[in-house]
Amino acid sequence: QQFPRSETLYISGAAWGPPSDWNPFITWSKANTSGTVGLIYEPLFFYDPLRDELIPWFAESGTWKGENLFEVKLREGLTWQDGVPLTAEDVAFTFELGKKYPAIWFSPMWDYLESVVAVGDRYVEFSFKGTPLYQEFENNLYNIAIVPKHIWEGRTEEEIASGANENPIGSGAYRYHSHSSDRNVYVRNEDWWGIRLLGLKPAPKYIVDIRFASNNVALGSLLKGELDLSNNFLPGIAALVEQGYVKTYLPEPPYMLSANTAVLFLNTTKKPMDDPAFRKALAHAINVDDIIKYAFAGLVERANPTGLLPTLSKYVDREVVEELGFTYDPEKAKMILAEAGYADIDGDGFVEAPDGSKISLEVTCPYGWTDWMEAIRVIAQSARAVGIDLENKTPDYGAWNTALVSGTFDMTLNNWASLSNTPWTLYNLLFNHPIRDTMGSGNFGRYDNPEAFDLVDELAATPVWDTEGMQAICSRIQRIMLTDLPMIPLWYNGLWYQYNDAVWTNFPSAAEDTPHWLPCTWAGYWQMGGLHALFELKPAG
Amino acid sequence: MKRYLTRKLAIYILTFFLAVTIDWVIPRFMPGDPVQTMLSRANLRAEAVEVMRGYYLKAFGLDVPVWRQYLNFWVAVFHGDLGVSVYLFPKPVSRVIMEAVPYSLALLIPATVLSWIAGNKFGAFAARRKWLDNTLLPVGYLLNATPYMWLGILLAWAFGIALGWFPIAGAYGFDRTPSLSLGFILDFLWHWFLPFASLFLVQFGGWAIGMRNMVIYELEADYSQYLEALGTPRGLIRRYAFRNALLPQITGLALQLGVIVAGSVVTEIVFSYPGIGYLILQAIQNQDYFLIQGCFLFIIIGVLLANLVVDIVYIVVDPRTRRGMMGES
Amino acid sequence: MKNEFLYFALRNRKLRLGLSVVLFFLLLTFVGPLLTDYDPWGYIGAPAQPPSAEHWFGTTTFGQDVFSQFVHGLGPAFLVGALGGGLATLIGTAIGFVAGYRGGWIDEILNMLTNIVIVIPTFAVLLIIAAYLEVRSFFIEAVFIGCTAWPWTARAVRAQTLSLRAREFVDLARISGMRASKIVAFEVAPNMMSYLVMVFILQFGGAILNAATLDFIGLGPTTGISLGLMMNYAVLWGALQLGMWWWFVPPGLAIALIVGALYITNVGLDEVFNPKLREK
Amino acid sequence: MALKVEGLRVYYQTLRGDVRALDGASFSVGDGEIMGLAGESGCGKSTLGRSLILLKPPMKYVGGEVLLDGDPLPIWDRERMAPYRYKKVSIIPQQAMNALNPTRKIGRLIRELLEARGVSSRDLLPELKRRLDLVELSHEVLKMYPIELSGGMKQRVVMVISTLLDPSLLIADEVTSALDVSTQKRVAEMLVGFRDHKFVRSMIVITHDISILYQIADSILVMYAGKLAEKGPTEAIVRRPRHPYTQLLISSLPEIGVRHTERRLSGIPGSPPPLLEPPQGCRFRERCPVAFDRCREEPPFEELAPGHLVACWRAHG
Amino acid sequence: MVELERVTKVYRVGTFGGRALKAVDEVSFEIADGEVVSLIGESGSGKTTIGRMILRLIPPTSGRILFSGMDISTLKGKALKDYYRSVQGVFQDPFSSYNPIFKADRVFRVVRQEFFPNVEEGEWGKRVEGALRAVGLAPGEVLGKYPHQLSGGQLQRLLIARALLLDIRFLVADEVISMLDASTRIDVLNLLAELKGERGLSILFITHDLALGHYLSDRAVILYRGCVVERGPIDRVFGKPYHPYTRMLLSSVPRLDRKWEEGKVGLKGQQAAPTKGCVYHARCPFPYESCKGERPHLVEVEPGHLVACHRIGETEVGKCRRQG
Ligand SMILES: Nc1ncnc2c1ncn2[C@@H]1O[C@H](COP(=O)(O)OP(=O)(O)OP(=O)(O)O)[C@@H](O)[C@H]1O
Ligand SMILES: Nc1ncnc2c1ncn2[C@@H]1O[C@H](COP(=O)(O)OP(=O)(O)OP(=O)(O)O)[C@@H](O)[C@H]1O
Ligand SMILES: [Mg+2]
Ligand SMILES: [Mg+2]
Helix, strand or coil, rough: CCHHHEEEEEECCCCCCCCCCCCCCCCCCCCHHHHHHHCEECCCCCCCCCCCHHHEEEEEEEEECCCCEEEEEEECCECCCCCCEHHHHHHHHHHHHHCCCCCCCCCHHHHEEEEEEECCEEEEEEEEECCCCCHHHHHHHHHCECCCCHHHCCCCCCHHCCCCCCCCCCCCCCEEEEECEEEEEEECCCCCEEHHHHHCCCCCEEEEEECCHHHHHHHHHHHCCCCECCCCCCCHHHHHHHCCCEEEECCCCCEEEEEEEEEEECCCCCCCCHHHHHHHHHHHHCCHHHHHHCCCCCCCCEEECCCCCHHHHHHHHHHHHHHCCCCCHHHHHHHHHCCCCCCCCCCCCCCCCCCCCCCEEEEEECCCHHHHHHHHHHHHHHCCCCCCEEEEEECCCHHHHHHHHHCCCCCEEEEECCCCCCHHHHHHHHHCCCCCCCCCCCCCCCCHHHHHHHHHHHHHHCCCCCCCHHHHHHHHHHHHHHCCCCEEEEEEEEEEEEEEEEEEECCCCCCCCCCCCCCCCCCCCHHHCCHHHHHHCEEEE | HHHHHHHEEEHHHHHHHHHHHHHHHHHHCCCCCCCHHHHHHHCEEEHHHHHHHHHHHHHCCCCCCCHHHHHHHHHHHHHCCCCCCCCCCEEEEEHHHHHHHHHHHHHHHHHHHHHHHHHHHHHHHHCHHHHHHHHHHHHHHHHHHHHHHHHHHHHHHHHHHHHCCCCCCCCCCCCCCHHHHCHHHHHHHHHHHHHHHHHHHHHHHHHHHHHHHHHHHHHCHHHHHHHHHCCCCCCCCCHHHHHHHHHHHHHHHHHHHHHHHHHHHHHHHHCCCHHHHHHHHHHHCCCCHHHHHHHHHHHHHHHHHHHHHHHHHHHHHHHHHHHHCCCCC | CCHHHHHHHCCCHHHHHHHHHHHHHHHHHHHHHHHHHCCCCCCCCCCCCCCCCCCCEEEECCEHHHHHHHHHHHHHCCCHHHHHHHHHHHHHHHHHHHHHHHHHHHHHHHHHHHHHHHHHHHHHHHHHHHHCCCCCCCHHHHHHHHHHCHHHHHHHHHHHHHHHCCHHHHHCCCCCCCCHHHHHHHHHHHHCCCHHHHHHHHHHHHHHHHHHHHHHCCCCCCCCCCHHHHHHHHHCCCCCCCCHHHHHHHHHHHHHHHHHHHHHHHHHHHHHHHHHHHHC | CEEEEEEEEEEEEEECCCEEEEEEEEEEEEECCCEEEEECCCCCCHHHCCCCCCCCCCCEEEEEEECCCCCEECCCCCCHHHHHHHHHHHHHCCHHCCCCCCCCHHHHHHHHHHCCCCCCCCHHHHHHHHHHHHHCCCCCHCCCCCCCCHHHHHHHHHHHHCCCCCCEEEEEECCCCCCHHHHHHHHHHHHHHHCEEEECHHHHHHHHCCHHHHHHEEEEEECCCCEEEEEEEHHHHHHCCHHHHHHHHHCCCCCCCCCCCCCCCCCCCCCCCCCCCCCCCCHHHHHHHCCCHHHCCCCCCCEEEEEEEEECHHHHH | CCCEEEEEEEEEEEECHHHHHHHEEEEEEEEEECCEEEECCCCCHHHHHHHHHHHCCCCCCCEEEECCEEEHCCCCHHHHHHHHHEEEEEECCCCCCCCCCCCCCCHHHHHHHHHHHCEEEHHHHHHHHHHHCCCCHHHHCCCCCHHHCCCCCHHHHHHHHHHHHHHCCCEEEECCCCCCCCHHHHHHHHHHHHHHHHHEHHHEEEECCHHHHHHHCCEEEEEEEEEEEEEEEEEHHHHHCCHHHHHHHHHHCCCCCCCCCCCCCCHHHCCCCCCCCCCCCCCCCCCCCCCCCCCCCCCCHHHHHHECCCCHHHHHHHCCCCCC
């Protein structure tokens, strides 16, 4: 045995595929090596969604010195894993890569960013032109990983934008150890600056991040105690929790925290989805409780009609929800349909459009996404129950994706807005604009409402400290959304998390005597509590 | 002989050419835009997506006319360059495949060769032996009729989960890294055994039955009758029958290769065994058409080579073909 | 002569066994859905129940009735078997006939084609093509299988045709002025009827297996239910780990039994038609 | 007496009942005698030949006994018969063309065959070569596969193989039928040569071609529908046949020099009776031009002249 | 009626047709109206090939076959059907000439379908019965039976009857009696002889049995390895054979009136395949030097009797005309 069991933490659920790169700038594939950002490379700040606050990390502090100037003060004594000091130069260098190379994901920031200047070793000044998109900027603060200038400055655009960056040298608590097609192995960085400066030391010497071919295999391993922490979606886990084989964050349903919102996008360019009444009827028709019960075995929660996650509940305008929110009510759905002129003329049990044309629709999700496949089955059943001829179809991912971005679907599920510090992330997805031929980043139903678009833009430019301003804008967005219902938020996908405390204990959970961190190892979540959970672990026995 | 080989080679080359072309064509006309798919995972602002799309189209060589892509593809193939995987970006496809190949071969070759040998021996032994023939051969039929994955699932469930004797996923334990140590090898074999066994058993049934039927034919052949009339012991007659029946079984092997490959694909999937079959599923699920192409190309080359080997073996073993090919002189 | 075959057919244990198993499942396909009024996809019971009087084969993790899924899944298996196997037999036979009867360069070309299809790992092609379609049906699946499974049939039929063609009754038909197509249809083909039946049986079984494999890896039909799909679901939803054997044993067992029975039927038939093979 | 057969009955078991292919044969073959066995197709010639060496299903031993060199042959027992085969009784089968294992070189085949019977092949090698010379085959054939030989060559190879252990009795079943006249002549002469060289003591040559038997056989046995019709010295059978069947058979053979315009030959009308349920009495009765009432009884197979036996009431009467 | 002009047939043999085998080598002869010609030769000498070429079952590689002056290779469609109305064949193996799964009288139905679709059922039945009687079969005995229920002789006769249903003028009979029993053979032979006599049928009688050839034919063509070595009126060829091959054949025939002379026939020479020179020289008991180098042409030794042998030209018959 190469990795002593008592010093090794086995985790899974993050990697979608075999490790292929350790480049912190390739965001879509870093999921395969989820620890690239968080364990190896680190951003300036971390973010704790449970408390909704930024955690200074490299940065000792970050201060808005006016509307157009943001100053970051770095900690004293930061080092890279190769021993070279980490300075403001490295930070400036990293941000400037986005200016130099449009292929780097955060390069659009430079639309409003004027310069990033290192002032001495410990200060970095971000100056902006015009009004910065505060919301995005702050989000990026904990998502852009800082890379060592001394290593990266000699690299070509290709290497930086799309290189594998093997044998990565970062600044983080763990170093790259090894990998194979089904795992990443990290080894603790004994010289990590955090040990010195923050007094934090992750407990496991090794982390083996396993990529299981299918969730059920992960379940087997977890039950056997080969796996300590799993962020996989494990069907049937509820029963096992009840029987005490494994543990989850919450001791009773829904067992899981929420990670993102599953939204049913309706293609508003097609009939009859262009009719708000029809959309509303549909929203009342869908039996979300059944979805939760059957597709997820009770592991998820019904979504707030605004779609905002519980962590952002302060942005929900309860009055609006009270007034306009929808619930499962098939009778009401039928009523709305009838009122809007939808009636079953030909007697086939399904309604026809007011103009008499037949309605025959499809609801899709990618093939193989088993829980969603069950979910759309329920959606279709629900719709048929109120007389809407809806069939569930599961094309392959590629076909689904093409239909999604090119707007040829009728209805489809999507959950691409991830857990975030700002409601803007969700609204940017739901009301992405302008409407283009290819809608790759949201608003797949091509809902075209300049008023809503303006509000989202306004929200983006609202300073992060202006909570009330944000709330006001959100409220107006929510009113539009719930009146028009261009898309229907249905449930929150769970932050799947289950653990076996045979080898390690003190995992995060809702219990009083355990730490409360977001217990997640997915890419992008290490800096949202995942790493902090490691600090708290204790060897069992 | 030479002429025969040239003909065969021509067929192989043509097949290769066609297969590679199909290989190139099919994924390209699959619905979905791989770059788009890849970027949609990144969850970025629309502006960033536009820019990056252009960048990656170029990186994947998709920005040139289709015919150029085709020519480039051939040039690249001969340089051993199969492009870059989308799903495992930025890893070159050839490297991804090379990492998976040893596992596939480690399953496929022993399972095929051993089941062929054992199945043939057993089938020949059972032929015309009433008791064996009546009891064990139905089992052979059932085995051969068993879907590969189902046998895999059963074995995994029985020996992996219920009894807990064997692991049911991966090629080696999560607490190990590959090395030549005894510990690792044992661990590897331990993981290898169940997928191997399920491949072996299904094929074993097929070969045993095939052989049994062939041997019965041979035992009824005129030469067997003649030998028997000369009082030759059954042993020798059976030996001859076995050898002659083996020849069609060799051709059978060539015919079966495709099926066997398919079987190994599902077996790898059931046991999450990190071989080509498993990879191909991942590639398909992730719309990684460079990787699909690569895996397929590898399978084509593998099957072609195996066929060639079988063909050559056949020539060596069967004087009839050799003679027919060389003419009478 | 005919009675003799019938006599041996009735007497052949393998044939009787094989046919009765196949017929049993065929019967179940038709009668089964009448025995249960559960919707195969409906969430009708408590989840993950072992077999009971209420749910003969237990329930899935979603509380769906496994027996209902099972009997509804049999139909597609037979359908794909008949359609895919039939198509493969048809294509293989047609190519075999033409190649064997016409000979010459047509033969060479068809041979080449057959060789190519044999050598190309059709399963891989199947995977790719299957992935190519957004929404797949059983019909399309059957067509795929039929279009890739024919080569060995073509080879075998060609060989048979070659040997029949050398028989003098074919010459006689030719000097009777019969057209080639007529000769193939009325002189050659009837002689191979028993053989073609056996080919069809093998192809039938092969198609069922192929379909199950495709379904299992999720490249089968995107709607409806099938035995392969059941196994796929069972594995995806952790039936192994959760010990829900009733979910994955019946579909696989049914396939193995049906296909195995078909194979045994085939041997039985072979023994009936070929006196040398009869049990001694 | 090299071979003595008494009342041998061998039937074929079929669905519809027993086919009485050999229904009581009694005859003997002398030392050094070549006995020709002639008769229409399906009259049981091969059955007789085969039953003397390898009697297996669906053939069924019904009765009778066989003595070879005075010892009884256990022909009904497949296992016990094994030691006698090849060493005592040997056969050149009807399908000599396919009698050789196609994937063994001739030499190796012979070696393995001999060794399986406990005979040293090395000791026999010179003899083997001598015999190959005798049948005009080059020694090269030992290094060839059967497929590399023509039909006539294979025929001769089988002849050599079958007689290598100098059996007492050789059964040659239709060895010349598939050959053309010139080869036929040589092969037939070789058979005689084998006897002359004492490779085999005595021989039963089965053929439907009486003119060949006339050339090589010492005596001829004519069968009809599973029964023996007539046996006698060649000259007697050909010149003075006593059984009406033999007479008709011989008179229907066209000879060179005969033209239909000059002398019109005629065949035997009718066809042989079914062997499944053969009629009582003389089985030739139906077709016999001289049949009379007595023929309803079975005629005995009796000696008329020394060595000349006939089963016909007319001949006796 | 039928004329072969320098007909050659080359087969491609070996797995992929890698080698050429000349089965018939520039054969020329003709068959006149109402004449029976025997084509005699050892196995593999190309007899069947010639028969099949005449029946247009295979095309000649070169040379022409003329029927009533018409090149048969040009026939197509209706013309071909008409050809088959006049020219028919009967083959060696009576059992394989019938499709075993159909009743034997199906061959008549096929003829009706193909050639006489307009003839009424009853009328056709009469014609069939007539034909059957003509070949000496009782219709009741053979109609409605499966081939395996009939004897070889009956089957061959059925085939001849089938040919008679058409108004044939020429019949190719390829070893029609070699599979038959000695006792039934002669009946079929007699039948053919009658047809010739009564209907003026021309017959190409293919055989390796010289006695049978002699019994029936007017003329004989002796074939060796695809070459005609001797041909002429039957009495002349059999009575005074010139070619050593013909003589060897004759001496090998087993006869009931005399025993074989001690073997002069060597077997070893049979294997070699000469590419030039006399095809027979390797087996010839008295070869000349020139036999090796030059192929002898057919030479007329007496009216209508042609022989291809160098010895003829130089010794026995001095002044003879060379022929094509
Ligand atoms: N396997 C068998 N089953 C049933 N009947 C058989 C079998 N073999 C031969 N017979 C019958 O036995 C009889 C004698 O057959 P046998 O082969 O001895 O004849 P034969 O004289 O050698 O004929 P041929 O000259 O055709 O070789 C025939 O009527 C035949 O139909
Ligand atoms: N279809 C074929 N393909 C290749 N070679 C052939 C074919 N048919 C015949 N031959 C060869 O052509 C030669 C002449 O054959 P053919 O059948 O005409 O001889 P034959 O005189 O009829 O002989 P037999 O007396 O054996 O019937 C033989 O060497 C034979 O092997
Ligand atoms: Mg016989
Ligand atoms: Mg012939």
